[in-house]
Amino acid sequence: MPNHFIEPHKGKLLVLTPGMGAVATTFMAGVISARKNLSKPFGSLTQLQTIRLGARSNQRNPLIKDFIDLAGLDDIVFGGWDVISDNAYEAAKRADVLKPQDLEPLKDELGSVQPMKAAFNQKYVKLLKGENIKPLTNKWELAEALREDIRNKISETGASRAVMIWCGSTEVHLHPSACHQSIEAFEKGLKNSDEAIAPSQLYAYAAIKEGVPYANGAPNLSADFPALEQLAEQEKVPIAGKDFKTGQTLMKTILAPGFKTRMLGIRGWFSTNILGNRDGEVLDDPDSFKSKEVSKTGVLDSILQPDEYPDLYKDLYHKVRINYYPPRGDAKEGWDNIDIFGWMGYDMQIKVDFLCRDSILAAPIVLDLALFLDFAKRAGKSGIQEWLSFYFKSPQVNTGHIPEHDIFIQHLRLKNSLRVLGGEEPITHLSENF
Ligand SMILES: NC(=O)c1ccc[n+]([C@@H]2O[C@H](COP(=O)([O-])OP(=O)(O)OC[C@H]3O[C@@H](n4cnc5c(N)ncnc54)[C@H](O)[C@@H]3O)[C@@H](O)[C@H]2O)c1
Secondary structure: OOOOOOOOOOOOOEEEEEEEOOOHHHHHHHHHHHOOOOOOOOOOOOHEOOOOOOOOHOOOOOEEHHHOOOOOHHHHHEEEEEEOOHHHHHHHHHHOOHHHHHHHHHHHHHHHHOOOEEOOOOOOOOOOOOEEEOOOHHHHHHHHHHHHHHHHHHHHHEEEEEEEOOOOOOOOOOOOOOHHHHHHHHHHHHOOOOOOOOOOHHHHHHHOOOOEEEEEEEOOOOOOHHHHHHHHHHHEEEEEOOOOHHHHHHHHHHHHHHHOOOOEEEEEEEEEEOOOOOOHHHOOOHHHHHHHHHHHHHHHHHHHHOOHHHHOOOOOOOEEEEEEEEEHOOOOEEEEEEEEEEHHEEEEEEEEEEEEHHHHHHHHHHHHHHHHHHHHHHHHOOOEOHHHHHHHHHOOOOOOOOOOOHHHHHHHHHHHHHHHHOOOOOOOOOOOOO
């Protein structure tokens, strides 16, 4: 395979997060902690996973980070925006994901990350209030102000380039409207402060205009509509989304392909969660929950293909609930009751009780997306990066493409994309005699 030209990484990489809450600060803390050798970056493919090259017998299994030219943890600098003015140390303390003994050694570095004033409007996140907000109201001016923030932060931190990962609250569910259909319509919409344009779209627009790759970690409409997809192609910027695949959906996309592989039927899949962090509070608003529900429920249909396998999956009853329950904080509990059936239609049940930590699962995704998107940009890739579907509950795909939710297929695609970009053959797992 020919080697793709990849601009070597040089200088600092600024990772910008709109939203400096539980996920963003846990990500920052983990990177700093790993740099100090206080912990290992578990959960991160870019840091820990190997990649097989060629036949198994060749035994070429370098670490991904040794195979392709990724920025290192030492190259990363942080920046962010939040409607609350706490610095990253204070915000991490308040998020209560990490123990004080793990946060204290990181206090100076985290404390130096001060949130920039947010582009925010409560109409789009009803259960959130804050004071660290840009006083502007016109959306075009807000987008311009965000662009200026990006430029300033790059020069202030001495970074050579940046990536942006939306770690802000889930906004209300919006459908793409007329202003989302072309770049011109969107820019006109910005100037007219069109109601259909939510703040996360302002950040996405600002990032793409500044040549900064953008990923959306939340389920709301942000860069997944024609105007910004076209803009990303035009500006040669990679984008990806949406909604980090953690917790219950991670479990679903691990389990469901297994049932389907064995041709086991499913009558029902009931999923309920209790969580008490701010994300849970925001999701208590039905409009924000709607965004989440849409992104969570599509997963099973796509993996199980009920149209292809009507006897097995056509009548599957899928229900998802999120309950805000403050005593739990970030330590979420997700129950799944799965009613499956097998030979001669006999029923079986599986119960999964996942005592997970959402932000602990999400933080390495932020790191991997930041490093892979920066790599993609240097490799000359632009627009939607479908090979990063692995990280998302609702993978963003090009028009006409069908999103893939099966985590094992997503993983194969991710690694084969890396192999090809690194000048190696993709792996089919076939040998000469099958
Ligand atoms: N934790 C997970 O496993 C997980 C998984 C999938 C998706 N997500 C999504 O990631 C996002 C972050 O999750 P979290 O647990 O860190 O939530 P959080 O509530 O702790 O943090 C979100 C932060 O975003 C800020 N914010 C909201 N609107 C903003 C704006 N316009 N500009 C700047 N800041 C803004 C809030 O003030 C808050 O501090 C949420 O949308 C969540 O749904 C999280």
